Amino acid sequence: MTIRTRRTLAALAVVGLVPALAACTGEDAPGESGSTPVPADSAASAGPAELSGTVTLVTHDSFALGDGLLESFESETGLTVEQVAVGDAGTLVNQLVLTADSPLGDVVYGVDNTFASRAVDAGVFEPYQPAGLDDSAASLVGDGLDGLTPIDKGDVCLNVDTAWFDDVDVEPPATFTDLLDPEYADLTVVTNPATSSPGFAFLLATVEEFGEDGWQDYWSQLADNGLKVADGWNDAYYVDFSGAGEGGERPIVLSYATSPAFTVTQDGDATTTAALLDTCFRQVEYAGVLSGTDNPDGARALVDFLASDEVQADVPGSMYMYPADASVELPAEWEQFAPLAEEPHDVAPAEIDAHRDEWIEQWTATVIG
Incomplete structure (x- = not known):
């Protein structure tokens, strides 16, 4: 099911x-x-x-x-x-x-x-x-x-379709910076932080990872590498993600650390997706x-x-x-299949409240244009 x-x-x-x-x-x-x-x-x-x-x-x-x-x-x-x-x-x-x-x-x-x-x-x-x-x-x-x-x-983080990467004999990414490699061009879909809480959580993770002076440059490079942005999680996961089994074409998606527990094979011995726990934000x-x-x-x-x-x-x-x-x-x-991240990214509520609109505006200008 x-x-x-x-x-x-x-x-x-x-x-x-x-x-x-x-x-x-x-x-x-x-x-x-x-x-x-x-x-x-x-x-x-x-x-x-x-x-x-x-x-x-x-x-x-x-x-x-x-x-x-x-x-x-x-x-x-x-x-x-x-x-x-x-x-x-x-x-x-x-x-x-x-x-x-x-x-x-x-x-x-x-x-x-x-x-x-x-x-x-x-x-x-x-x-x-x-x-x-x-x-x-x-x-x-x-x-x-x-x-x-x-x-x-739960932990919001990137997921990969491991079966897709096995089929093309390519090692899946593991970190934020891996996504900038031309090898992963046109493979990633995330959700818009202006309309999606997972999307905003992922934006916060990049702010914490790259700092105030670096996160915009990271997103600019990610956009140049063929990033796709969906309005909400359902579209990103079920329409665009290849690992959902519904015809999507992108093997890297913004989802949750728990998602691989719901793509387990029929024998229960393995899952066909994996969460990249170094990219997580605790929600x-x-x-x-x-x-x-x-x-x-x-x-x-x-x-x-x-x-x-x-x-x-x-x-x-x-x-x-x-x-x-x-x-x-x-x-x-x-x-086995859905562990939480040991060190998820975090931004204090006061910081989020102070900069939410500013960060979303900057992200929109950087990624959407």
Whole structure:
């Protein structure tokens, strides 16, 4: 079964699926950005709140849960969950900020550490974290992102179609600078950092790797070597990448360190793709209660659910990411085929917030022209 098929089947299991993921943000937050997160049981002194009504979950287009999970949550709580989706995480955050005064939902999932500070500064979130959040998950909340709840993590990095390189008897690249070799001309596709969170994460990795004075020159050389830029991950991976099995022609793609776990051969002994772990940027995806939610109790219950053991155990198979809770058992094949980078690239949230627009503008001028 292909990654696309598995994602589609899982997404269809979501109750109340709404076409076109429109991102939501909130208004009239009970607490301003930087205020103390509300504990899960803060309103429970007179007993647990009675839950009812609809909770709208705003996500990026790769959100999926295993069969029956969301239905079980609805059955246990009496809530009805509807999903609204807008595309990539970059588009999601743009929509959250634009609609901050008229929230389109109650909870958001999929805002990541490359864009989260922008949404926090715009007052999108009501600060909230579930009580008893595992320390391994709580440690993933970056500076200035208090009140968000980490749901999953993963490494954005280049992937190669090892089968393609075997067929042409060429050694695949391993590093950023390898991609500049004429031997790899016209072989690479990445995603646009202005519209794609993996694309922006990869841009950040190059900023950290080559420095303020060197990253633009690197991208200029990469563009001269036949780089292709796609708007989003789905197009890059499923349309352009040869290793997805859907007719793509480029054997180097920007994806995730976990992707090779989903291109394993039928006998389970090998995978036909590999992640270049020296090119990784650590991405963390968060859930949050949207300011101005019409159903604050239901919204907090849904965030609790996304951080629960049941959903955390489902994350690898449904969303192809590592769970935020490091105590959750991983699929056996991940240790062999989907290890995280030992030293991923990193840029502090404050630096990202200070330079995001500038770096994207410079990248666009350098690569797109």
